[in-house]
Amino acid sequence: MLDIKLLRNNPERITEALKLRKMDTASISKFADIDSSWRKLTSEIDELRSKRNEASKQIGILKKNKAEAEAQAKAVGSKKLGDKIKELEEKRRGGEEELNKILLELPNIPHNSVPPGVDSGDNLEIRRVGKPPCFDFTPKPHFEIGEKLGMLDFERAAKVSGSRFVILKGLGAKLERALISFMLDLHSKENSYTEVFPPVLVNQKSMIGTGQLPKFEDDLYKCSDNMWLVPTAEVSVTNIHRDELLKADQLPIKYCAHSPCFRREAGSYGKDVRGLIRQHQFNKVELVKFVDPEKSYDELESLTLDAEKILQKLGLHYRVVELCSGDLGFASAKTYDIEVWFPSQGKFREISSCSNFEDFQARRAGIKFRRDAKSKPEFVHTLNGSGLAVGRTLAAILENYQKADGTFEIPDILKPLF
RNA sequence: GGAGGGAUGGCUGAGUGGUUGAAAGCGGUCGCCUCGAAAGCGACUAUGUCGGAAACGGCAUCGGGGGUUCGAAUCCUCCUCCCUCCGCCA
Structure with missing residues (x-):
């Protein structure tokens, strides 16, 4: 498996390598597309989770202080966050599988010293x-x-x-x-x-x-x-x-x-x-x-x-x-x-x-x-x-x-x- | 195949719903002490990912997947692996 960072930051290098191996390079651009939406979704999810974690923490404190009503109210909002998270996660999953498949099917990059050639x-x-x-x-x-x-x-x-x-x-x-x-x-x-x-x-x-x-x-x-x-x-x-x-x-x-x-x-x-x-x-x-x-x-x-x-x-x-x-x-x-x-x-x-x-x-x-x-x-x-x-x-x-x-x-x- | 028990950081091992990324010990790193070392004392010590020049911060991760819940190492469920006993068998 190639380093995913290399794939993100230097796709030209990998495209080059695939060409050396006379392989189709379409998966590289496909990867870039799916990856960027995957990353966007991930940061959205992370943000929502951060909010929910904060809310849950406070509910814990409220319950400890016997403030049941306030805790209830907060739980309702938190539940909504949870639903939204689940929805985004679902959306992310498909892309994730595709990214993985691409990653697992990309060959290694030939070392610099390897002579170029077709067969x-x-x-x-x-x-x-x-x-x-x-x-x-x-x-x-x-x-x-x-x-x-x-x-x-x-x-x-x-x-x-x-x-x-x-x-x-x-x-x-x-x-x-x-x-x-x-x-x-x-x-x-x-x-x-x-x-x-x-x-x-x-x-x-x-x-x-x-x-x-x-x-x-x-x-x-x-x-x-x-x-x-x-x-x-x-x-x-x-x-x-x-x-x-x-x-x-x-x-x-x-x-x-x-x-x-x-x-x-x-x-x-x-x-x-x-x-x-x-x-x-x-x-x-x-x-x-x-x-x-x-x-x-x-x-x-x-x-x-x-x-x-x-x-x-x-x-x-x-x-x-x-x-x-x-x-x-x-x-x-x-x-x-x-x-x-x-x-x-x-x-x-x-x-x-x-x-x-x-x-x-x-x-x-x-x-x-x-x-x-x-x-x-x-x-x-x-x-x-x-x-x-x-x-x-x-x-x-x-x-x-x-x-x-x-x-x-x-x-x-x-x-x-x- | 049947019946039970288990899987937590580099290692050992606590933890059965809330500020726990996780006690304690070992190991390791650095510092103090010392002429030097050992011992002792103190601090630090998981990985991945995202943002950031960095400091740092968010998120995820307690065998793996799914679920319950506002919240899961902890509850439910499926799977994998390990251990004990029974059966079978080279």
Whole structure:
């Protein structure tokens, strides 16, 4: 959520930001209209309430002094004030709801450093690490390798659940588990994240807190009792500190978590229909930070490096891309995508997305901290990034470590886990 | 699922219709004391919002919504969460 004051005092800045994201700016002027009448009504209501409070106070005193008749007379006038207040409040309520809706559906403002652009074509490559493997044969796609080796069973998964599901078997299941372990160990031991194992079924407030709702309901699985399956552990983990006032010396708070993630992938028909790339359910290890606003951009750099470390240790070729304004996620102010090399496709595919949300999520979720004893609470900055998407990592290993005979090598770093 | 109990400021915890934004304690900040510190003493110490350069003032907020009343932390009602007991269950 954006700062409502910014919206009032500097709507040009937000209009500008929306344009960068190629979004409709109509809601800005709509907001201004409703807001000004909301504020006018509010000051009228406040004034009337002030009068009524004064009258009530006096009635109290009169009653104490046994001046019943006077008290009665005053109560009549006060009742009228009350009716008027109720009427104005009713009038205000509709606008209030609309303002809130607009506010909750406005995306974050891109950071100054974010390159302007319309889509992924305008993203900026920051660095390339490692080298693509050389094959003296045509590299196969990961799903062919996995199916042939009995590690991946898409057909039966379709029977059990539907399309975009997979059953990992034998070595496949074991490799998945090893990867989760490896990632969590590295982040908790070397990168000093606290490991957490969060719920994957969350309430609506949590989904609003991180920005999935109300705008992206179509992407989510909704269960009964107004509970939702998380599309990423970011939701569960960021909301750990919802409506909390943290102490400055607690920051930065760093969590890593593995969770299954659930996405409906509505509107992605025909995209990556085969293989592990785009599943309705997949495992992911997530990194989440709560930090001092002044340090959040340094923290974004280090978080990205923490995620990269996994790929380096696995010996996978990758690049880091800075998302342009048009490709930026709803809640993000700045995002680096890490893309891993897929030999069968001859291109890089996203395996991690590391973002600084600044105070956008903190404001929605009410996550504050007090700088020192004398200062007022301020919103923290939240960040998160995949470290990494496990299914895609497994796919990348199959492809990059494949051999001519259709088998593949387990990366050295994982061997102790087998 | 059934029966009870509870939710108050950074924390603990009083408060059952009237000048209560809220006692007390803890914690914190500042001052006095001291060579310095501890202890002691004193003052200050919620958030949001509107107006204001500020001082300050209005309004709202005692888990959340709705209601009763001139007036609600306090009464009624619905909801959420927590605790205890019973049932069921991995």
